[in-house]
Amino acid sequence: MSSEGSYYVPEQSKLPLAAATGMGVMGYGAASWVIDGGTSTIFLIGSLIMAVVMYRWWSLVIEENTQGIVSDQLKHSYVLGMYWFIFSELMFFVCFFGSLFYVRVLVGPWLDGEAAVGWFDDTATDAAIANATHLWPGYDATWPPLVTPDQVVTLAANPDATEFQFKGPEHAMSFPGWSFSQLLGWLPLWNTIVLLTSSGTVHIAHHALKEGNRKKFVTWLGLTVLLGVIFLFLQAEEYIHAYQELGLTLESGIYGTTFFLLTGFHGAHVTLGTIMLLIAFLRGAKGQFTHQDHFGFEMAAWYWHFVDVIWIGLFLIVYVLG
Amino acid sequence: MAHGPSQNFFSRWLFSTNHKDIGTLYLWFSFAMFLLGGFFAMVIRAELFQPGMQLIKPEFFVQMTTMHGLVMVFGAIMPAFVGLANWMIPMMIGAPDMALPRMNNLSFWILPFAFAMLTSTLFMEGGGPNFGWTFYAPLSTTYAPDTVNYFIFGVHMMGASSIMGSINIIATVMNMRAPGMTYMKMPLFVWTWVITAFLLVAVMPVLAGAVTMMLMDINFGTSFFDAAGGGDPVLFQHVFWFFGHPEVYIIILPAFGVVSQIIPTFSRKPLFGYSSMVYATASIAFLSFIVWAHHMFTVGMPIAGELYFMYATMLIAVPTGVKVFNWITTMYKGALTFETPMLFSIAFVILFTFGGFTGVMLSIAAADTQYHDTYFVVAHFHYVMVAGAVFSGTAAVYYWLPKWCGRMYDETMGKVQFWIAFIAFNITFMPQHFLGLAGMPRRYSDYGLQFADWNMVSSIGAFLYGGAQLLFLYNVIRTIGWGKPIDDPQVWEGAEGLEWTVPTPAPFHTFSTPPVVK
Numbered sequence: 001m002s003s004e005g006s007y008y009v010p011e012q013s014k015l016p017l018a019a020a021t022g023m024g025v026m027g028y029g030a031a032s033w034v035i036d037g038g039t040s041t042i043f044l045i046g047s048l049i050m051a052v053v054m055y056r057w058w059s060l061v062i063e064e065n066t067q068g069i070v071s072d073q074l075k076h077s078y079v080l081g082m083y084w085f086i087f088s089e090l091m092f093f094v095c096f097f098g099s100l101f102y103v104r105v106l107v108g109p110w111l112d113g114e115a116a117v118g119w120f121d122d123t124a125t126d127a128a129i130a131n132a133t134h135l136w137p138g139y140d141a142t143w144p145p146l147v148t149p150d151q152v153v154t155l156a157a158n159p160d161a162t163e164f165q166f167k168g169p170e171h172a173m174s175f176p177g178w179s180f181s182q183l184l185g186w187l188p189l190w191n192t193i194v195l196l197t198s199s200g201t202v203h204i205a206h207h208a209l210k211e212g213n214r215k216k217f218v219t220w221l222g223l224t225v226l227l228g229v230i231f232l233f234l235q236a237e238e239y240i241h242a243y244q245e246l247g248l249t250l251e252s253g254i255y256g257t258t259f260f261l262l263t264g265f266h267g268a269h270v271t272l273g274t275i276m277l278l279i280a281f282l283r284g285a286k287g288q289f290t291h292q293d294h295f296g297f298e299m300a301a302w303y304w305h306f307v308d309v310i311w312i313g314l315f316l317i318v319y320v321l322g
Numbered sequence: 323m324a325h326g327p328s329q330n331f332f333s334r335w336l337f338s339t340n341h342k343d344i345g346t347l348y349l350w351f352s353f354a355m356f357l358l359g360g361f362f363a364m365v366i367r368a369e370l371f372q373p374g375m376q377l378i379k380p381e382f383f384v385q386m387t388t389m390h391g392l393v394m395v396f397g398a399i400m401p402a403f404v405g406l407a408n409w410m411i412p413m414m415i416g417a418p419d420m421a422l423p424r425m426n427n428l429s430f431w432i433l434p435f436a437f438a439m440l441t442s443t444l445f446m447e448g449g450g451p452n453f454g455w456t457f458y459a460p461l462s463t464t465y466a467p468d469t470v471n472y473f474i475f476g477v478h479m480m481g482a483s484s485i486m487g488s489i490n491i492i493a494t495v496m497n498m499r500a501p502g503m504t505y506m507k508m509p510l511f512v513w514t515w516v517i518t519a520f521l522l523v524a525v526m527p528v529l530a531g532a533v534t535m536m537l538m539d540i541n542f543g544t545s546f547f548d549a550a551g552g553g554d555p556v557l558f559q560h561v562f563w564f565f566g567h568p569e570v571y572i573i574i575l576p577a578f579g580v581v582s583q584i585i586p587t588f589s590r591k592p593l594f595g596y597s598s599m600v601y602a603t604a605s606i607a608f609l610s611f612i613v614w615a616h617h618m619f620t621v622g623m624p625i626a627g628e629l630y631f632m633y634a635t636m637l638i639a640v641p642t643g644v645k646v647f648n649w650i651t652t653m654y655k656g657a658l659t660f661e662t663p664m665l666f667s668i669a670f671v672i673l674f675t676f677g678g679f680t681g682v683m684l685s686i687a688a689a690d691t692q693y694h695d696t697y698f699v700v701a702h703f704h705y706v707m708v709a710g711a712v713f714s715g716t717a718a719v720y721y722w723l724p725k726w727c728g729r730m731y732d733e734t735m736g737k738v739q740f741w742i743a744f745i746a747f748n749i750t751f752m753p754q755h756f757l758g759l760a761g762m763p764r765r766y767s768d769y770g771l772q773f774a775d776w777n778m779v780s781s782i783g784a785f786l787y788g789g790a791q792l793l794f795l796y797n798v799i800r801t802i803g804w805g806k807p808i809d810d811p812q813v814w815e816g817a818e819g820l821e822w823t824v825p826t827p828a829p830f831h832t833f834s835t836p837p838v839v840k
Binding site: 024098127255 | 418421423434471489490492493532535540543551557622
């Protein structure tokens, strides 16, 4: 470190190169894995390298903080880093939400020949008519789509066909109606309750920490982690339900595609958030956070709130309006 | 290593946490990629020297056009500006280093892995990416070679590198400015970069989303880009260009910054209209998010969409015009001298403006029906990418190299390089406008006889331009090794800013104690 300055410029470190190596091995391994006949070995080696590096790296950062060489200015750099990282995550979801919007509002009507996309003129365009008459005759766009254009065309040619490139789901994962018993059995609602509650519990934990009440902090944070795990468990249940009972899979056309990619990436982020909170919990139990110095926990908490906000969007757009 | 770099060569360059060393790594990497991408360009121009198939097969030709684009955009231009940002931003704002030095090194070292993986696909079964650098579905999904998966993960890695690099720049600028260095006192290069970094953090995840959708469509049976399942190949183009249009400003905004540093220095006048430059940059960045579908006029869009994207695109000419006006007005009545960096900067202003005008032509939806996917488009974006980004990058190296290594480059050689580059560039790309207007489509390995003359001219220009880069490389190596030593902190008579207050060559650590800016 430069001795004169107040800002901590760390010594040379082997960690960045090791992380880049891990990432390179992971990327190469993932690509060779998905290609037919590939195996996961290289990918797993890369993941292992990454796991070790990440553990070492964050341990080092925690150690530096314990030694007191992390100034307020450096902490603010970490805070900014986390803010903008969350912003980049948000944009990743914007990409998928935007795609869902485009597919629902524009693509469906185009495929069935309505040009319900013009603001000045809603008569069908030539392209839309061509789509409907030449490419996908008989396809009727609805949302959620229970048949795919491919299915409609294949069935028109051969009513006994059972093999399709894309086969629509038998049921959609949409809002079951307002009756109490239906709502009670509707997993997404429970997931929403669980996740919203967890946002509350993590907030209570944060307050407890600021008051310096470690026992209360650890208890409420532990509860949050538990709720995160419950959410993931319910999500897994829902996927099993979709695959086994609703016939809703990744391959059931655009509905399955958008449903699983949006909820799946959200689930992956919940997993990450739960791990972050779990680490904060373990560190909190060891007494590593003080009432004015607990960025490691705050970072996880912000991330958790972010994941929660994304879920609200998912719940409204993918489930209730789905 | 309290005060100097590690004495061990490997440990110094592999494990660095120093913004200057990492900047150097970025710059050398980007130049290596520039030569690689340039080699691909030479292959393209050699094949197009005459009509008919001479040297390579069409399947390989499209791999060359694709790899040329990918390597130049993601491997050469972007890392070059990140390298300049690493070197200059801490020195310009009076910071001891980048805000997060270890992550800085990680951002860099991801790139060699990503590009090794991407380039290695050329030697794999099925060949490299062959779907154009814009990798439209279904070319990049249904009809792509298996190696597309390496491309996908390569893009993921480049994205991770860019996001981390940008977060670092944002944190540095927001948190590390010396006392008194208010936002509106920051050098314009810092301003343009912080806005660029914002664009990168916003759109790189969207690119990641696009390649993720490709990955799912190719390997896991989803139907994002397949109408048979209810998706739409055009969705790919929307997602891609939502990333891609801000991306072209990501490439050009730091170039604006560089030129805004150089022109005042050699005009010996402060930059004209500093605050309007800042606002113009921010306006361009904002507009870049709402114009993406002007790349898709011929794809099929409701008339309202065509009109909206046309007018919104034309709006960009306004803040861009403000910038060009300010550069010219800075030179007006200045005590001008024409050292190599200034020559490149003036050429930048002229040729970039030319490329901007062809951009306005392309933005006219009705006219674009004629220009779309022709060499007119190729000429347009090479005027802004090469004469814009590459010229300004070259100018930046000549401008700051004496500060970096404490040695002066050979001015005569620099000027010779400039004139060869300037003339050769125009010989290469000016005729491509004519070819495009006459209807020659891009990305084909052969063409009709009526296009033969201008293609030959263009190829000759391209070889000359390539040669000028070798002269550049030689001049830089010669300067670092044997250039005339200088120790004037100021280096250039008219230069202003904190980076010119530190000794020449810039010591390993600068501003360990923040300077006070009045």
